[in-house]
Amino acid sequence: MDFHLTEEQEMVKSMSKKFSDEVVAPRAEEMDKTDETPYDIINKMAELGMMGIPFPEKYGGGGSDWVSQMLCTEEISRGEVTLAGLVDVTSIVGQELYVFGTEEQKQRWLIPIAQGREIGAFGLTEPNAGSDAGATQTTAELDGNKWVINGTKIFITNIALDNANIVIITARSKREDGKHVINNFIVPKGTPGFTIGAQYDKIQGNALPTCELAFEDCRLPRDYLLGEEGRGFAQHLSVLQTGRIFIAAMCVGLAQACLDASLPYAKQRVQFGQPIYRFQAVSFKLADMAMNIELARLMYLKAAWLKDKGLPHTLEASYAKLFASEMVEKAASDAVQIHGGYGYINDFAVSRYYRAAKLNQIVEGTSEIQRYVISRNL
Numbered sequence: 001m002d003f004h005l006t007e008e009q010e011m012v013k014s015m016s017k018k019f020s021d022e023v024v025a026p027r028a029e030e031m032d033k034t035d036e037t038p039y040d041i042i043n044k045m046a047e048l049g050m051m052g053i054p055f056p057e058k059y060g061g062g063g064s065d066w067v068s069q070m071l072c073t074e075e076i077s078r079g080e081v082t083l084a085g086l087v088d089v090t091s092i093v094g095q096e097l098y099v100f101g102t103e104e105q106k107q108r109w110l111i112p113i114a115q116g117r118e119i120g121a122f123g124l125t126e127p128n129a130g131s132d133a134g135a136t137q138t139t140a141e142l143d144g145n146k147w148v149i150n151g152t153k154i155f156i157t158n159i160a161l162d163n164a165n166i167v168i169i170t171a172r173s174k175r176e177d178g179k180h181v182i183n184n185f186i187v188p189k190g191t192p193g194f195t196i197g198a199q200y201d202k203i204q205g206n207a208l209p210t211c212e213l214a215f216e217d218c219r220l221p222r223d224y225l226l227g228e229e230g231r232g233f234a235q236h237l238s239v240l241q242t243g244r245i246f247i248a249a250m251c252v253g254l255a256q257a258c259l260d261a262s263l264p265y266a267k268q269r270v271q272f273g274q275p276i277y278r279f280q281a282v283s284f285k286l287a288d289m290a291m292n293i294e295l296a297r298l299m300y301l302k303a304a305w306l307k308d309k310g311l312p313h314t315l316e317a318s319y320a321k322l323f324a325s326e327m328v329e330k331a332a333s334d335a336v337q338i339h340g341g342y343g344y345i346n347d348f349a350v351s352r353y354y355r356a357a358k359l360n361q362i363v364e365g366t367s368e369i370q371r372y373v374i375s376r377n378l
Contacts, residue, residue: 005071012053012068016075019048024079031080032352035206037161041083046116050076051090054308055098059106060114066242066304070249074297077253078260081356082205084253086119088246089158093120093168096184096239100227109166109186121159123169123187123213124236126152131369133170134233136182138215140171147171147185147225149193149218160196160209165189167213170232181230185220193218204355241314242307243364244321248300251324251360255293258328258335258353262286266338276338285334292331296324315377322370325360332357 005013027038045051053069055061062068069091077084090113097110097120112118129135138151149171159167166188173183187194197212227235263286266277276282299320306313335350336343343350361367 005067008064009068009071012064013071013075015048016050016072017078019044020075020079024076024083028080028352029349031082031207032204033346037207037209038083039162042086042116042119042161042163045076045083045087049116050087051116051119052094052114054091055094055110055114059098060111061094065308066245067301067308070245070300070304073246073249074253074256074300077250078257079253081250081254082208084246084250085205086158086161086208088243088250089122090116090120091246092122092239092243093166095242096122096168096226096235097186099238100184100235102223104223105186105226112165117163118165119158119161119163121156121164121167123153123156123159123167125155127154131366133236134182136170136172136233138169138171140173140183140185142173142222143219145222147220147222149185149187149215149220151215153213153215155200155210156213157208157210159189159213160199160211168226169213169215170236173229175230182233183229184226184232184235186224186226187215187218187220191218191220203358204352205359240364241317244317244370245300245303245307245313247360247364248296248303248317248320248324251328251357252293252297252300254353254356254360255289255296255324255328255331258331258350259286259289259293261348261350261353262289262335262338282338285338289331289334292327296320296327299323315374318365318370318373318377321364322367322374326367328360329357 023041031038049062050072052061053064054066057063073084073087094110094113097106113120124133126137140147140149158164166186169185169187170182171185172180174180193216195214199209199211266282267275269276303313303316303320306316332354336354339348339350342348
C-alpha cells in the first residue's frame with residue numbers, strides 16, 4: 001500500500017498551494033466584505049487549468065486524475081473556500097457532459113468548461129425537492145422536435161456569473177407508455193423562457209452568486225437531452241458522488257486554514273504568564289484538529305483514488321463528505337474559541353471560516369442523507 005503522491009500529483013498540489021497563498025488568500029477578506037466576484041482570479045485559475053484537471057486533453061482538460069483535482073480543491077479552499085465551490089460545480093457539470101454527453105455536446109459545451117473559459121451550473125434542487133431529489137416537479141414535454149420546460153429550481157450556484165454558459169437540470173417527462181421518468185437537459189443561458197432570479201443573501205460566500213431559476217415554456221432542441229432518456233436521476237446521483245468528494249476536500253482545506261491560524265495565535269497569545277498553547281484545554285483542541293484533518297484528508301483521497309480506478313466509491317464518498325463536513329464545523333468552532341473575543345471579530349479570518357463551515361453539512365446531500373446512504377449500503 002503506497003500513500004505517496006505521483007510526481008504529477010505533487011506538482012498540481014504545489015502549484016495550487018502557491019496560487020492559493022499568493023493570489024487567493026490575500027483577496028479573501030475583500031471578497032467576503034464586498035461580495036464582488038473576482039473574475040481576474042477566476043481567469044487565472046482557468047489559465048492554470050484548474051477547472052478541467054481530470055478531463056482528457058482532447059476535450060480541453062489536463063489529462064490528469066481526480067486525486068489531482070481534489071488536491072487542487074483542498075489548496076484553493078485553504079485560501080478561500082468559495083472559489084473552490086466554483087471549481088466543484090463546474091467540474092461536476094464537466095463530468096456529466098463527459099460521461100453522458102454525445103460527441104457533439106462534448107465539443108460544444110465540455111471543451112470551454114474544461115478550459116475554464118466558460119462556467120457551468122447544476123440544477124437539481126427545487127422548492128419541494130431538496131433531499132428528496134426524486135420529487136422533481138419541473139416538467140419537460142416533447143412538442144414536435146422541441147422539449148418544453150416548465151418549473152423552478154432554487155439554490156443554483158454559478159449560472160449568474162458573467163462567464164457562465166449552461167445549467168444542466170432535471171425535469172420530469174411522460175413517456176409514450178404513460179410512465180413518468182426524470183431526464184437531464186442542457187439549458188444554455190439566454191434561452192427564451194429561462195429566467196435567472198435575484199441572488200440569495202447567504203451567510204457567507206456571496207461573491208459566488210446563488211439564485212432561483214424559472215422556466216416558463218422554455219423550448220429546447222430535442223438533442224439538448226443529456227444522456228439516456230429516463231436515466232436522468234441516476235446520472236445526477238452518479239455525479240453527486242464526485243461532488244461529495246469535492247466537499248470533503250474543501251472541508252479539509254478550510255479546516256487546515258483554521259489550524260494554520262490557531263496554532264501560531266496560541267503560541268503568541270499570553271495569559272496567566274504563559275502562551276495559551278501550554279494549557280491543555282487549548283493544546284488538546286489543536287491536537288484533535290490536526291488529527292481529524294489528516295483523517296478526513298486520507299478519506300477523500302481514498303474516495304478519489306477509487307474513482308480514478310473505476311471502482312465503486314459510493315460509501316467512501318459519503319464517509320468522506322460526512323466526516324469532513326462535521327469535522328470542519330468543530331474545527332472552525334474551536335478556532336474561534338482559541339481566539340476568544342478576537343475570534344468573534346470579522347477582522348480575524350477565523351470568524352469567516354466559522355461562517356463558511358456550516359454550508360458543507362447541507363450541500364451535495366445533507367449529513368442526514370449521508371447517514372442514510374451509508375446505512376442503506378451496509
